[in-house]
Amino acid sequence: KNQVEQSPQSLIILEGKNCTLQCNYTVSPFSNLRWYKQDTGRGPVSLTIMTFSENTKSNGRYTATLDADTKQSSLHITASQLSDSASYICVVSAETNAGKSTFGDGTTLTVKP
């Protein structure tokens, strides 16, 4: 069964600090992995997409990494801001998913002043 596990479940950091969120998956055959950001009361929005051949991809202060061998991804947030407070969701798609992907439960990040 395809699964996506995210850790930690929640995280509190001070403004300006860095943090790293983890995503482990067992989706096969792997196609791509996306990180989404969901602000309170809004729908998720895509931050980055990683394919099998990509190790690292950046989007501003967000940097995603992928290790396809160990089936792990991380999302690193640099110099956090109050606006980074949100839920971060890892979504993994298989090559033969007939339009469906596997969602993680998300990590809730709170950035405090």
Added chain:
Amino acid sequence: DAGITQSPRHKVTETGTPVTLRCHQTENHRYMYWYRQDPGHGLRLIHYSYGVKDTDKGEVSDGYSVSRSKTEDFLLTLESATSSQTSVYFCAIRGTEHLGGYTFGSGTRLTVV
């Protein structure tokens, strides 16, 4: 979000009444999805559609039905609402292009009293 709208945004209904939520897209995307999101849970797939009149069940489909008579509209119906269906419902769309991601609506907050 651009290209996808959900209605209503908020609804309060009584137990046992039927409820229909609407998702409308202007992107002409093939795939449409309904998710529910509850505290302590991630996004859980209720039903999805891979074309007009083509739908399939997700992991939490009991008590819900869907219809897609046009490419742009995907309706979610609670035949007889129960308190356990109090939730935030998100619609999402996705195209058929390789590596295409999800675009989510802004959500419908449904309260069953």
